[in-house]
Amino acid sequence: MPLEEKQQDRREFITDAVRTTGVVAVVGSGGFLAGRRTEGEPMVWQLDPDKCTACGNCATYCVLDVSAVKCFNAFDMCGFCDICTGYFEMDYKSLDTAAENQACPTGAILREFVEEKSGQRYYEYTIDEPLCIGCGKCVEGCALMNGSLYLQVEHDRCLDCNECAIATACPTEAFYRVPASQAEILKRRAATVLNARGKQMERVAGDDESKRREADALLARTAKQRDWREKQALEDANRRPSDG
Amino acid sequence: MVSARCSVGAIVSGWHRVRSGGQAFAAAPRSFSVLLIPFACLAFATMANAADVIPVPEFTDHEVPISMPAAGDHSGWEWLNVGLLVVALSLASYFALVNRSRRGLFLLAVASLAWFGFIRGGCICPIGATQNVTLAIFDGTYAIPWTVVAIFVLPLVYTLFFGRTFCSSVCPLGAIQEIVAVRPVRVPSWVDHTLGLVPYLYLGLAVLYAATGTAFIICRYDPFVSMFRLSGNVNMLVFGGALLVLGVFVGRPYCRYLCPYGAILGVLSKGSKWHAKIAPEKCITCHLCENSCPYGAISAPSSPPPKSERAAARRQLAQMIVLAPVLILLGLFVGRLLATPLSKLDPDVRLAERIILEDSGDVEDTTDASDAFRNTGQPKAELFASALSIQQRFKTLGMLIGGWFGFVIAVKLISLSLKRKRTDYQPDPSRCVSCARCYWYCPGEQVRLGIIGDVSELVELNVEKPTALETTP
Ligand code: SF4
Ligand code: SF4
Ligand code: SF4
Ligand code: SF4
Ligand code: SF4
Numbered sequence: 014m015p016l017e018e019k020q021q022d023r024r025e026f027i028t029d030a031v032r033t034t035g036v037v038a039v040v041g042s043g044g045f046l047a048g049r050r051t052e053g054e055p056m057v058w059q060l061d062p063d064k065c066t067a068c069g070n071c072a073t074y075c076v077l078d079v080s081a082v083k084c085f086n087a088f089d090m091c092g093f094c095d096i097c098t099g100y101f102e103m104d105y106k107s108l109d110t111a112a113e114n115q116a117c118p119t120g121a122i123l124r125e126f127v128e129e130k131s132g133q134r135y136y137e138y139t140i141d142e143p144l145c146i147g148c149g150k151c152v153e154g155c156a157l158m159n160g161s162l163y164l165q166v167e168h169d170r171c172l173d174c175n176e177c178a179i180a181t182a183c184p185t186e187a188f189y190r191v192p193a194s195q196a197e198i199l200k201r202r203a204a205t206v207l208n209a210r211g212k213q214m215e216r217v218a219g220d221d222e223s224k225r226r227e228a229d230a231l232l233a234r235t236a237k238q239r240d241w242r243e244k245q246a247l248e249d250a251n252r253r254p255s256d257g
Numbered sequence: 258m259v260s261a262r263c264s265v266g267a268i269v270s271g272w273h274r275v276r277s278g279g280q281a282f283a284a285a286p287r288s289f290s291v292l293l294i295p296f297a298c299l300a301f302a303t304m305a306n307a308a309d310v311i312p313v314p315e316f317t318d319h320e321v322p323i324s325m326p327a328a329g330d331h332s333g334w335e336w337l338n339v340g341l342l343v344v345a346l347s348l349a350s351y352f353a354l355v356n357r358s359r360r361g362l363f364l365l366a367v368a369s370l371a372w373f374g375f376i377r378g379g380c381i382c383p384i385g386a387t388q389n390v391t392l393a394i395f396d397g398t399y400a401i402p403w404t405v406v407a408i409f410v411l412p413l414v415y416t417l418f419f420g421r422t423f424c425s426s427v428c429p430l431g432a433i434q435e436i437v438a439v440r441p442v443r444v445p446s447w448v449d450h451t452l453g454l455v456p457y458l459y460l461g462l463a464v465l466y467a468a469t470g471t472a473f474i475i476c477r478y479d480p481f482v483s484m485f486r487l488s489g490n491v492n493m494l495v496f497g498g499a500l501l502v503l504g505v506f507v508g509r510p511y512c513r514y515l516c517p518y519g520a521i522l523g524v525l526s527k528g529s530k531w532h533a534k535i536a537p538e539k540c541i542t543c544h545l546c547e548n549s550c551p552y553g554a555i556s557a558p559s560s561p562p563p564k565s566e567r568a569a570a571r572r573q574l575a576q577m578i579v580l581a582p583v584l585i586l587l588g589l590f591v592g593r594l595l596a597t598p599l600s601k602l603d604p605d606v607r608l609a610e611r612i613i614l615e616d617s618g619d620v621e622d623t624t625d626a627s628d629a630f631r632n633t634g635q636p637k638a639e640l641f642a643s644a645l646s647i648q649q650r651f652k653t654l655g656m657l658i659g660g661w662f663g664f665v666i667a668v669k670l671i672s673l674s675l676k677r678k679r680t681d682y683q684p685d686p687s688r689c690v691s692c693a694r695c696y697w698y699c700p701g702e703q704v705r706l707g708i709i710g711d712v713s714e715l716v717e718l719n720v721e722k723p724t725a726l727e728t729t730p
Contacts (some may be wrong), residue, residue, distance in 0.1 A: 028528045029530075032417050032528045032529070033611075035417050035528060036414055036417050036418075036527060039410055039413045039414055039417070040410065040414060040534070043406045043409070044342060045389065046393055046394065046401060046406050047401065047403045047406040047407075054400055055400070055402045056399070056400055056402075057329065066625075066628075066629040066632060066633075068625045068628075068629065076486055076488055076489040076490075077481070078488050083326070085324045085325075085326065086324055086325070088313075088321045088322050088323065088324065089313060089321060089323070090310070090313070090315065091313065092310070092311030093313070093314055094311065095710075101679075110729065119574070127316060127319050128316055128317060128318075128319065130314065134315050135316070137319075137322075138323075139322070139324075158310075158311065159310045162266035165326040166326065167326050167327050168326060168327055168329030169327040169329045170327075170329075170377055172486075173329070173471055174380055175380055175381050175385045175386075175388070175389065175474070175476045176385075176472065176473035176477050178477035178490065180488065181477060181622060183628035184625035184628070184629045184630075185626070185629045185633070186604055187563045190398070190399070192327075193328075193329070196325070196326060196328050196696065201515075206313075220604070222543070233324070234325075236279050
């Protein structure tokens with residue numbers, strides 16, 4: 014009996030030691046992991062419009078019934094065209110806005126007349142977000158013109174799946190995680206034109222405090238894009254197999 | 258040649274024709290698509306030079322809007338989830354170990370299933386968080402949120418103290434299977450032990466793919482998440498449904514034969530400070546509980562082999578220990594062979610193979626990915642080089658996986674040939690999920706609940722098993 018008790022004691026001692034080590038290791042490494050990344054922030058999925066080919070997978074693969082991916086118009090890149098190739102079907106039957114002439118299957122693009130100048134009619138194309146299913150049909154069309162229409166993940170709809178179903182289906186690997194504050198990935202050109210617009214706003218703002226703030230916000234947004242792109246390029250360069 | 262015809266001047270003049278000829282154009286709309294050809298070139302030209310595009314008009318009285326996707330805020334939800342996880346883990350441990358309430362555990366399982374499963378969409382869960390943690394360890398640029406670390410670590414810590422109470426009624430995947438396990442049959446123990454190795458292999462693969470940033474396979478092949486979200490991948494919905502149907506007869510098939518997190522919890526649970534016990538006080542070895550566990554987790558009493566067989570048993574153990582390095586080496590070898598199929602999950606490798614197939618004319622059609630790749634006009638050499646280097650990396654990784662699996666099998670064989678002395682019926686800590694189903698079968702439990710006065714009242718009824726009486730002290 015005493016021998017068995019001794020064995021019992023020893024076994025308990027060992028398991029106690031192992032467990033304590035386990036707790037310390039688990040909590041310690043967890044703390045370390047989280048602590049090492051205090052500068053890190055939650056990551057969200059976003060798609061890179063420069064890589065997107067508007068293949069349509071966004072609409073079909075998102076786990077949400079209506080995709081979390083929506084179309085946006087970079088108005089500063091838009092030509093406000095009369096014949097918007099994102100708005101009209103490629104082989105439309107007549108130049109009116111009847112459903113059969115529209116590229117968008119859900120009629121989510123709103124076309125609004127802005128003004129006529131020297132015989133040229135200008136229209137603005139905005140996206141009715143709730144109607145857009147993120148199919149990219151308009152994006153594909155606009156790629157033939159200015160390419161101002163582009164897809165982005167709406168973060169207030171996206172579930173931030175641990176493994177985004179679109180990311181695995183995207184043929185061009187346009188889907189990746191970005192820090193939550195990054196929010197968007199602008200096309201390179203969109204970032205450039207927005208930056209120019211910000212500078213212009215800043216110039217004309219003068220003493221107008223609110224205009225100044227608007228300009229600053231825009232410049233900050235484009236600066237963030239630029240930094241992000243630079244970081245991406247650096248990482249890409251590091252990841253690429255060295256030829257040495 | 259083509260690029261010469263696509264000169265910017267031609268495009269612009271083409272554009273002006275379209276623009277000014279709006280009316281004429283409406284009359285002959287078909288010609289539009291012909292005119293579009295230069296615009297295809299324009300699309301590429303825009304990438305090169307910002308000046309080539311149709312300029313934004315100067316409006317007299319219209320401000321050009323700015324659009325931006327919404328910013329989401331998920332962090333609040335995540336902290337709530339961590340808080341609820343702590344509450345649920347504490348409740349589950351209390352129900353399983355102190356209060357010994359099957360009903361409490363069942364209700365908690367329903368609540369967890371509702372919240373962590375259906376309301377929160379089953380994401381993110383500790384099982385999947387394994388991959389985020391792995392990626393964070395291997396990729397310095399991946400920022401892992403505190404909450405994900407907490408969600409991964411908390412069940413581990415609770416398991417070190419109380420056994421797998423997370424599995425009993427907190428994990429939504431476990432809960433959904435727990436609820437359907439109504440007609441469990443006994444799985445032959447050799448099947449149980451063999452299939453029970455799969456989670457370790459799966460864990461190894463998941464870690465490998467997460468570490469390389471290739472994919473989060475646990476999430477991709479999560480059978481219940483589509484169910485929780487009532488949408489998503491149809492194949493996974495079917496797989497989940499099939500598992501649930503199977504789960505009516507084979508208790509918790511996903512937990513026992515697939516779940517990689519369960520594998521970690523099982524190992525940790527072996528050293529848990531406290532653990533669910535079948536008999537509240539002392540086991541009287543009446544073996545009434547023996548077949549009550551739907552998950553085959555009850556170990557019967559065992560004694561070391563008699564003196565005459567001890568030498569043989571020792572020899573067997575020695576053989577297994579000698580076999581261990583052989584198994585690991587074999588694993589390394591097989592793993593290396595598997596490297597190529599393993600690397601196929603990487604999109605670059607898949608794309609490169611596809612391009613080669615298409616170029617050699619072995620396949621007629623093209624895929625979205627190959628079309629996209631060709632459209633961007635990236636050099637193929639770069640893609641092939643990258644695919645090759647990925648495959649090279651998978652050679653090492655494949656060996657690691659193979660070695661790991663050899664190690665797992667070796668440990669299993671050694672542990673099977675270790676004969677421990679056990680005097681009473683006990684849950685096997687690594688397999689028991691503390692579901693409390695077996696408690697009810699123990700006469701001691703009936704005494705505790707005040708249903709009977711003494712264990713003898715129940716054990717005497719057990720006429721077919723007189724041995725039970727003999728072993729009663
Ligand atoms: S799946 Fe990728 S390429 Fe296709 S539309 Fe979405 S982002 Fe674009
Ligand atoms: S992405 Fe599809 S649904 Fe959305 S506006 Fe464009 S065409 Fe319409
Ligand atoms: S993370 Fe999920 S919800 Fe968001 S876009 Fe991807 S699949 Fe859709
Ligand atoms: S074994 Fe896995 S799936 Fe089953 S309850 Fe435990 S953690 Fe959940
Ligand atoms: S508590 Fe009992 S019935 Fe439940 S898994 Fe553990 S041994 Fe099996």
